[in-house]
Amino acid sequence: MVPARVVLSEELDRQLGFSAGHLQRISGVCSRHVCETEDQIDLAAAAAHLAMEKAEVAAGSIDLVLGACGIPYQTLPATAPLVMRRLGIPDGAAAAFDVNATCLSFLSALELAAGRIAAGQSRTALVFSADIASRALPWKSQPDVAALFGDGAAAAVLTAASEGTGAIRASLMRTYPSAYEACEIGAGGTRFDFEREPAEFAAHAAFRMDGRELFRVTHRHFPRFVDDVLAAAGWTPADIDLVVPHQASPLALEHMIEQTGMPRERVVNIAARFGNQIAASIPTALDIAWRDGRITRGTRLLLLGTSAGVSFGGMAIEV
Structure with missing residues (x-):
């Protein structure tokens, strides 16, 4: 799930006064999606809905929601409870908390969710990563670094594997x-x-x-x-x-x-x-x-x- 707006590197070149093709040459990135009207919770919820639809899992079946974002929606509380509420998962029906390992948050949350399912502590887990990476970038001091980032979200539903499956x-x-x-x-x-x-x-x-x-x-x-x-x-x-x-x-x-x-x-x-x-x-x-x-x-x-x-x-x- 990505925001609707696409920003090309050549557009940023014009805005920042660089010669045409400069940012793409130094970063390798030609385009990125950037939030304009969407926020982080919008992206997370949309990605979660897609994952639940593909997995044929209803919101009421989820008993674990793990936020795996590199940057949270706010410092306190965690992002996961807000996404749980946006998805319509009832109060008390699931545990919801964040796992932050910056860029490795999704892998860390997958491992945690799989472990809880294997231990019988959870049945159906939703893991989401949503990041608005286009904010707080060092365009003046490190434009080559700032040009690397874009916004997006993705999610996965985990359940216990049946015999013979992956x-x-x-x-x-x-x-x-x-x-x-x-x-x-x-x-x-x-x-x-x-x-x-x-x-x-x-x-x-x-x-x-x-x-x-x-x-x-x-x-x-x-x-x-x-x-x-x-x-x-x-x-x-x-x-x-x-x-x-x-x-x-x-x-x-x-x-x-x-x-x-x-x-x-x-x-x-x-x-x-x-x-x-x-x-x-x-x-x-x-x-x-x-x-x-x-x-x-x-x-x-x-x-x-x-x-x-x-x-x-x-x-x-x-x-």
């Missing part, structure tokens, strides 16, 4: 907090007091990213991480039918392909058309691959991503 074969996350400051929005939490430190709050209210530091950590550790995900699943690279990665940037996807040796034709790449949708990136790519007929019963999927923090995440799924 399942999660492995799920793994590793964190490298030495690069914690490489990707951040410092304001909005408790770090800066809005009343006592207004200048510091304002100075840290926009997104910033140190691409070189992120590249260093990824280049050093990511290939081994992918090997470990595959080992946990009992797979070899040849067993993978489709790789669905976080769409960090077109350049990051090229680097991932080179590092891991994954065949290019098996990697879902929508970054140039949609930009980086933060947590909604992986489920959006997954949905597009499904609609394009690239996923069928028995397909072996490898979901991969990186997130601020810095963390790597991977999940092996047999459909």
Whole structure:
């Protein structure tokens, strides 16, 4: 689910006074969807309705709602209860809370929902990711970074697998907090007091990213991480039918392909058309691959991503 408005990089070039083609050359992104009349809850609810329709699940059957957004609707309360209310799920019929691992939030929420279902704590879970990534971007200081992002949402319904159907074969996350400051929005939490430190709050209210530091950590550790995900699943690279990665940037996807040796034709790449949708990136790519007929019963999927923090995440799924 994406907002109606599409913003081309050439349009941004004109607005910002760049030469034609500048932003697409430095970012690799040619277009992105941007919220104009929609808000984050609109996107989340629309994506949830589509997922419920495809799964043939009514709102009254859902007993777990997990918000898996990189940026919440507001600091407090969590986003999930508001989406639960928008969907018409009655009070007390479900648990609703958020799981935040920035760009890896969807994978983290999937793992949590699957674990609760396996333990008999939940029967039917709804996981949604909705992010308005077009806000708080550093257009003046880092236009190459700001041009990477777009808005979007996606959702999934999880139930217990029947015998002979697909399942999660492995799920793994590793964190490298030495690069914690490489990707951040410092304001909005408790770090800066809005009343006592207004200048510091304002100075840290926009997104910033140190691409070189992120590249260093990824280049050093990511290939081994992918090997470990595959080992946990009992797979070899040849067993993978489709790789669905976080769409960090077109350049990051090229680097991932080179590092891991994954065949290019098996990697879902929508970054140039949609930009980086933060947590909604992986489920959006997954949905597009499904609609394009690239996923069928028995397909072996490898979901991969990186997130601020810095963390790597991977999940092996047999459909």
